[in-house]
Amino acid sequence: MILQLEKIHKKYNDIQVFNNLSLEIKESEIVCIIGPSGCGKSTILNLISGLIQPDQGELMNKSNKIAYVFQEDRLLPWRTVYKNIKLVDQHSSKEKIDELITDMGLKGFENKFPHQLSGGMRQRCSIARAFNYQSELLLMDEPFKSLDYDLRRNMVNHLVKLWKKTQNAIVFVTHEIDEALLLGNRIIVLSDRPTSILKVFELGYPQDQRSLQDERFAGVRNEIIDLLSKRKKRGA
Numbered sequence: 001m002i003l004q005l006e007k008i009h010k011k012y013n014d015i016q017v018f019n020n021l022s023l024e025i026k027e028s029e030i031v032c033i034i035g036p037s038g039c040g041k042s043t044i045l046n047l048i049s050g051l052i053q054p055d056q057g058e059l060m061n062k063s064n065k066i067a068y069v070f071q072e073d074r075l076l077p078w079r080t081v082y083k084n085i086k087l088v089d090q091h092s093s094k095e096k097i098d099e100l101i102t103d104m105g106l107k108g109f110e111n112k113f114p115h116q117l118s119g120g121m122r123q124r125c126s127i128a129r130a131f132n133y134q135s136e137l138l139l140m141d142e143p144f145k146s147l148d149y150d151l152r153r154n155m156v157n158h159l160v161k162l163w164k165k166t167q168n169a170i171v172f173v174t175h176e177i178d179e180a181l182l183l184g185n186r187i188i189v190l191s192d193r194p195t196s197i198l199k200v201f202e203l204g205y206p207q208d209q210r211s212l213q214d215e216r217f218a219g220v221r222n223e224i225i226d227l228l229s230k231r232k233k234r235g236a
């Protein structure tokens with residue numbers, strides 16, 4: 001196990017987000033977190049990364065080699081693609097950066113600046129940068145949110161490719177069930193606030209053999225939709 005959150009309580013002013021949340025992340029697994037807006041998905045990532053502290057409970061983190069990819073790319077506008085990627089590890093070799101650039105489909109754009117790239121390319125660059133930092137735990141907060149459907153699928157494939165090489169643990173927050181089905185070794189579905197875990201799905205087959213047409217996904221997809229829509233009916 002690389003990370004454990006144990007009986008976490010977190011409140012912002014009068015908003016009780018977590019009242020007793022426990023979860024664990026194992027080495028080398030991709031855990032996708034799905035849940036209603038405002039249930040505290042980003043808060044979980046911020047707690048894990050140490051950006052915020054829990055009010056109560058314990059967070060046991062076996063690694064402090066953590067990388068964070070946000071919804072927006074957060075590249076430095078005055079640096080090229082190559083130099084943005086290099087930034088997180090000045091000792092990384094040219095070969096390594098070139099390989100990341102190729103894996104993320106950015107070959108030929110090494111010397112371009114962020115404003116010369118499309119949104120999808122900028123986000124691919126920020127993911128390459130995250131992988132250049134050899135993290136043991138990668139936190140991703142809806143990193144493909146601003147992209148269209150085709151690009152999102154494409155990014156999922158790129159991400160799986162990189163993860164297969166590095167085998168770091170990834171916590172991936174998303175609103176897209178299909179994204180979670182393609183990526184997750186586990187999918188955690190969260191409730192409304194105060195937030196608890198409604199269900200954990202274990203998907204026991206390799207990511208590169210998955211397809212959304214796969215019948216094995218249909219049951220899980222329907223169950224997640226059901227869990228999230230029951231919530232809406234309860235709240236209606």
Ligand SMILES: Nc1ncnc2c1ncn2[C@@H]1O[C@H](COP(=O)(O)OP(=O)(O)OP(=O)(O)O)[C@@H](O)[C@H]1O
Pocket residue numbers: 012013015017035036037038039040041042043044
């Ligand atoms: N710094 C803060 N101060 C006050 N309230 C906050 C703060 N950060 C988050 N919140 C509130 O805590 C709740 C959980 O926020 P969080 O961003 O973690 O949810 P989320 O599940 O990631 O939401 P979304 O899916 O909409 O991105 C929300 O109601 C949010 O408004």
